[in-house]
Amino acid sequence: MAKRVARSSVKRLSTVEKKALILKSAEKVFARQGLKGSRLFEIANEAGLPKANLLYYFESKEDIYRAVCRDILETWLGALxxxxxxxxxxxxxxxxxxxxxxxxxxxxxxxxxxxxxxxxxxxxxxxxxxxxxxxxxxxxxxxxxxxxxxxxxxxxxxxxxxxxxxxxxxxxxxxxxxxxxxxxxxxxxxxxxxxxxxxxxxxxxxxxxxx
Amino acid sequence: MAKRVARSSVKRLSTVEKKALILKSAEKVFARQGLKGSRLFEIANEAGLPKANLLYYFESKEDIYRAVCRDILETWLGALxxxxxxxxxxxxxxxxxxxxxxxxxxxxxxxxxxxxxxxxxxxxxxxxxxxxxxxxxxxxxxxxxxxxxxxxxxxxxxxxxxxxxxxxxxxxxxxxxxxxxxxxxxxxxxxxxxxxxxxxxxxxxxxxxxx
DNA sequence: GTCTATACAACGATAGAC
DNA sequence: GTCTATCGTTGTATAGAC
CATH class of the missing domain: 1.10.357.10 (Tetracycline Repressor, domain 2)
Structure with missing residues (x-):
């Protein structure tokens, strides 16, 4: 089944792109109050996705958080x-x-x-x-x-x-x-x-x- | 009614001392995850008090947090x-x-x-x-x-x-x-x-x- | 793959007995 | 002033229709 690239709607994004969008949104939310102080619906709002959709791509809030951390550490080490x-x-x-x-x-x-x-x-x-x-x-x-x-x-x-x-x-x-x-x-x-x-x-x- | 000073039990503390104990415990808890990431029961455990007791001395979790911040700012400015x-x-x-x-x-x-x-x-x-x-x-x-x-x-x-x-x-x-x-x-x-x-x-x- | 509805647990705050 | 019980809400996660 052919996948379309991103257009105006978030729904058109590929799996990889959507995961990246979630991580980007999550980074922004976690940057305010950390893991325990952040809510899934805040990440969902930030990404423009329904909350349940996040839990299709990631197992849990902690799973998203771990992925965000991994992403940051890679950038850190790579750039230094x-x-x-x-x-x-x-x-x-x-x-x-x-x-x-x-x-x-x-x-x-x-x-x-x-x-x-x-x-x-x-x-x-x-x-x-x-x-x-x-x-x-x-x-x-x-x-x-x-x-x-x-x-x-x-x-x-x-x-x-x-x-x-x-x-x-x-x-x-x-x-x-x-x-x-x-x-x-x-x-x-x-x-x-x-x-x-x-x-x-x-x-x-x-x-x-x-x- | 005569008030006794602190002995072994937390119950013997005066109102002022108990408020100070709560603030000290709250500072320790808030220091890990901030306001939104901290739970009232964590502060209660840290202080050795029942959760409801905290809300007798302070109006809400936010009220405790504001008091902790005030306390810190006074120390800051005073010491500098x-x-x-x-x-x-x-x-x-x-x-x-x-x-x-x-x-x-x-x-x-x-x-x-x-x-x-x-x-x-x-x-x-x-x-x-x-x-x-x-x-x-x-x-x-x-x-x-x-x-x-x-x-x-x-x-x-x-x-x-x-x-x-x-x-x-x-x-x-x-x-x-x-x-x-x-x-x-x-x-x-x-x-x-x-x-x-x-x-x-x-x-x-x-x-x-x-x- | 998406989304609504909801189960279930956690949490803040209050009521009211002591 | 203290503490148990509990209410109402919020929040995570899942079930299941589409």
Missing amino acids: GEISADDNPKKAIENYIKSKMDLSFSRPNASKVFALEIIAGAPVIGDYLEKDLKSWVDRQASVFKVWQSRGEMVSISPQHVFFMIWAVTQTYADFNTQITAVLGVKEIGAVDYSSAIDTVTEVILTGLRMK | GEISADDNPKKAIENYIKSKMDLSFSRPNASKVFALEIIAGAPVIGDYLEKDLKSWVDRQASVFKVWQSRGEMVSISPQHVFFMIWAVTQTYADFNTQITAVLGVKEIGAVDYSSAIDTVTEVILTGLRMK
């Missing part, structure tokens, strides 16, 4: 890459900060879902943190140690360097409500965006004494 | 003080970072409730952000501008300086699950605590080029 000891240290950190800031501005809801999950104690992605993320950080840490031994970076715990970079880059997504309130603007515009990147990059590179 | 242009810039920022880090380690749940509230779009404390917090930041910003004109601080947007300081100090409370996972420890110990303060202070002061 690996830093090598041969890289130019300053350029490498600069690129890393840029990537993280871009993610914060392009997918703020993904960042918020991640934040809510961590604050809740990482019941779903705890394993990822302890295995994949930890070993990724451990690998980068050994690179930082090489740079530090060459005097190309101040000698502080590489782990804490990452905690700080993650914190300042993600704050522009997660705490954007606070930021717009303090700046007295309705939303973070293109100007604030590039000014934020410059400021963060400048302060961190200087703070790490990178030449 | 004001910085004056006459202060020694480096010492002032150092003290500010120290205060914020102390708050993160002494009241991590308060920090988490605050974070969840902001991520949710600040439905309850939005007013505080736009008025009290904004004017506080605006006052500090004029102090920073004086320092910057004297060459005692790098010339970047004072607002973004605060965004960065808040982000790195609060990350040790809010994202402590991620931090312990990456460090491979069960909890952030006294050693990590002071190492975190030193690292954060060092990087930020250097990053702001404070002499």
Whole structure:
């Protein structure tokens, strides 16, 4: 049976497209109150689908949530890459900060879902943190140690360097409500965006004494 | 009728003490999933009280939540003080970072409730952000501008300086699950605590080029 | 594959005995 | 002031017609 591609109606979407629509809508809803604070009908409304339809494509609310988390982790890891000891240290950190800031501005809801999950104690992605993320950080840490031994970076715990970079880059997504309130603007515009990147990059590179 | 002070049983607590117990328990519960993700019976269990008892002391779940938020904001504002242009810039920022880090380690749940509230779009404390917090930041910003004109601080947007300081100090409370996972420890110990303060202070002061 | 109707469990809040 | 019982509502999930 031939499947038609998307037209004006949501009903015309293929299975794959509909699953993607549900996940996109779910990410937006979960970004406000997390798993326990979100309702299936909110996701359904957001997607423009009847509630029961969601449970045809996914087993349960938790199943949707797990799929959203998987999707976010893939984007995260995929976009961040690996830093090598041969890289130019300053350029490498600069690129890393840029990537993280871009993610914060392009997918703020993904960042918020991640934040809510961590604050809740990482019941779903705890394993990822302890295995994949930890070993990724451990690998980068050994690179930082090489740079530090060459005097190309101040000698502080590489782990804490990452905690700080993650914190300042993600704050522009997660705490954007606070930021717009303090700046007295309705939303973070293109100007604030590039000014934020410059400021963060400048302060961190200087703070790490990178030449 | 004479009231007895607290003994072993929760029942012996005075009205004031019992309200405080409820708020303390509620803060812990709200710190995991926010307002909508938390259940009254969870707060009741945490406090060791029957559910209906909570609704004798407070009108509703939202009422408890608002009281928790008020409590947190008072602590926040009270602990942070004001910085004056006459202060020694480096010492002032150092003290500010120290205060914020102390708050993160002494009241991590308060920090988490605050974070969840902001991520949710600040439905309850939005007013505080736009008025009290904004004017506080605006006052500090004029102090920073004086320092910057004297060459005692790098010339970047004072607002973004605060965004960065808040982000790195609060990350040790809010994202402590991620931090312990990456460090491979069960909890952030006294050693990590002071190492975190030193690292954060060092990087930020250097990053702001404070002499 | 879609959607209505509904079963069933969870939850907030109240009534009323003590 | 405390606590049990319970009401009314909301929310997840399923059954079954189309």
